[in-house]
Amino acid sequence: MTARILVVDDHIANVKLLEARLGAEYFEVLTALNGADALTFAETGQCDLVISDVMMPGMDGYELCRLLKAGASTAHLPVVLVTALDQPADRVRGLDAGADDFLTKPIDETALFARVRSLLRLKAVTDELRARLVTSRGLGTADPFAQAARDDGKGGRILLVDDRAPALERLRQTLAPHHVVSVERDPQKAVFTAAQTDYDMVIASLDFKDADGLRLFSQVRSLERTRQLALLAIAEPHDRARILRALDLGVNDYLMRPIDRNELLARVRTQLRRKRYSDRLRDTLQTSLELSVRDPLTGLSNRRYFDAHAATLLTEAVRQRRPLSLMMLDLDRFKSINDTYGHQGGDAVLSEFAQRIASAIRGEHLIARLGGEEFAVLMQDTAIDAVERAAERIRQLVAAVPMQLPQAGRAAPVTVSIGIAELIPSETLEGLIARADAALYAAKSTGRNRVVRAADSRVDTPATARQIA
Numbered sequence: 001m002t003a004r005i006l007v008v009d010d011h012i013a014n015v016k017l018l019e020a021r022l023g024a025e026y027f028e029v030l031t032a033l034n035g036a037d038a039l040t041f042a043e044t045g046q047c048d049l050v051i052s053d054v055m056m057p058g059m060d061g062y063e064l065c066r067l068l069k070a071g072a073s074t075a076h077l078p079v080v081l082v083t084a085l086d087q088p089a090d091r092v093r094g095l096d097a098g099a100d101d102f103l104t105k106p107i108d109e110t111a112l113f114a115r116v117r118s119l120l121r122l123k124a125v126t127d128e129l130r131a132r133l134v135t136s137r138g139l140g141t142a143d144p145f146a147q148a149a150r151d152d153g154k155g156g157r158i159l160l161v162d163d164r165a166p167a168l169e170r171l172r173q174t175l176a177p178h179h180v181v182s183v184e185r186d187p188q189k190a191v192f193t194a195a196q197t198d199y200d201m202v203i204a205s206l207d208f209k210d211a212d213g214l215r216l217f218s219q220v221r222s223l224e225r226t227r228q229l230a231l232l233a234i235a236e237p238h239d240r241a242r243i244l245r246a247l248d249l250g251v252n253d254y255l256m257r258p259i260d261r262n263e264l265l266a267r268v269r270t271q272l273r274r275k276r277y278s279d280r281l282r283d284t285l286q287t288s289l290e291l292s293v294r295d296p297l298t299g300l301s302n303r304r305y306f307d308a309h310a311a312t313l314l315t316e317a318v319r320q321r322r323p324l325s326l327m328m329l330d331l332d333r334f335k336s337i338n339d340t341y342g343h344q345g346g347d348a349v350l351s352e353f354a355q356r357i358a359s360a361i362r363g364e365h366l367i368a369r370l371g372g373e374e375f376a377v378l379m380q381d382t383a384i385d386a387v388e389r390a391a392e393r394i395r396q397l398v399a400a401v402p403m404q405l406p407q408a409g410r411a412a413p414v415t416v417s418i419g420i421a422e423l424i425p426s427e428t429l430e431g432l433i434a435r436a437d438a439a440l441y442a443a444k445s446t447g448r449n450r451v452v453r454a455a456d457s458r459v460d461t462p463a464t465a466r467q468i469a
């Protein structure tokens with residue numbers, strides 16, 4: 001994995017040292033000797049990750065970190081702070097500033113690359129989500145970036161796993177005032193518990209007496225139900241090799257025993273905020289994808305989806321030599337419905353109309369609202385005679401019972417005109433739509449409330465005898 005890493009330190013020798021080490025691992029390295037320059041590089045999108053010294057004249061590392069995390073264009077960048085002393089109090093201060101991780105001078109090479117790789121992996125996932133989200137912006141969904149900034153990182157649902165009762169109890173007591181905490185002593189059972197309940201985070205020991213802590217983490221990461229959980233490992237200081245393996249397996253963070261309570265709280269808070277941020281990105285993306293293909297009033301597909309999907313269905317029909325037919329539907333004198341009953345009345349009629357179409361058409365066919373009072377049904381594997389029967393069914397369903405209006409007890413009598421056409425050899429989608437539209441126009445001009453076949457559809461030919469080549 002290659003990436004651009006920004007190294008910030010007021011001592012040029014430190015900068016050069018890190019630059020050489022990272023460069024040797026094929027990372028691209030940018031350097032800054034003060035916080036202000038670093039901020040400019042980050043804001044102009046020149047880096048993927050920031051490694052910053054804490055002690056710098058002017059803007060120190062904490063302040064730089066806080067500004068990066070507060071900026072809309074830089075909040076997603078992982079920040080690693082480098083401290084001279086490995087004091088829990090420094091780490092807590094850094095975590096409060098939003099730092100994602102810490103390295104202690106002199107920097108241990110293995111730890112450096114493990115942390116950098118793990119943070120870049122995480123960033124790759126959120127970058128992908130962000131990119132997809134940006135392309136579907138402007139759909140009126142809540143802004144996940146603003147929500148993330150407001151998140152206090154409390155109220156997490158946490159599963160604690162440790163086979164030593166006293167250690168488990170100490171962790172529980174520290175976390176319980178701020179989070180909803182469950183405990184489990186058996187790591188095997190913990191995998192099932194995690195999958196069955198809706199947790200945000202698993203905190204587990206790496207050194208169980210009769211079980212492999214790494215296995216627990218790897219199982220939780222690979223199960224569909226639990227793969228998005230934040231994972232925090234707890235290890236003995238001499239167990240560096242297993243910590244590095246854990247990070248490789250996708251564990252987000254770790255703590256060394258003896259555990260500093262404030263550091264535990266701060267790390268949990270950071271992980272919860274990060275998890276909720278990606279959850280929100282994912283949810284927002286899902287909503288915007290649905291909004292971008294659905295008509296919000298009727299719940300039917302919209303024109304954008306119809307155009308894209310119809311082209312696919314046409315190609316498929318031609319390839320398989322199966323019939324494909326189109327129905328264009330338009331409510332009669334809809335303008336007068338709006339004029340008489342208001343827009344709310346008009347909306348009620350449209351959504352009721354959509355339901356009646358859906359009740360007459362099997363689920364595998366594509367039903368879309370193309371705009372206004374204009375709807376289309378594209379029917380796979382259906383020849384013109386069957387389409388005509390379906391269209392007639394819809395026409396009758398609409399005309400038979402007036403549409404219910406929002407005003408209690410009121411209903412509007414409505415009729416629909418429908419034009420139908422079956423795909424003919426070497427016809428394009430535009431051609432098919434044009435013929436169905438012409439048939440619809442004919443239905444309108446010959447009195448409305450009727451179904452009209454496109455003029456050049458062949459009549460009474462069994463579907464099996466058709467050649468669509």
Ligand SMILES: [Mg+2]
Binds near residue numbers: 010011053054055056
């Ligand atoms: Mg310094």
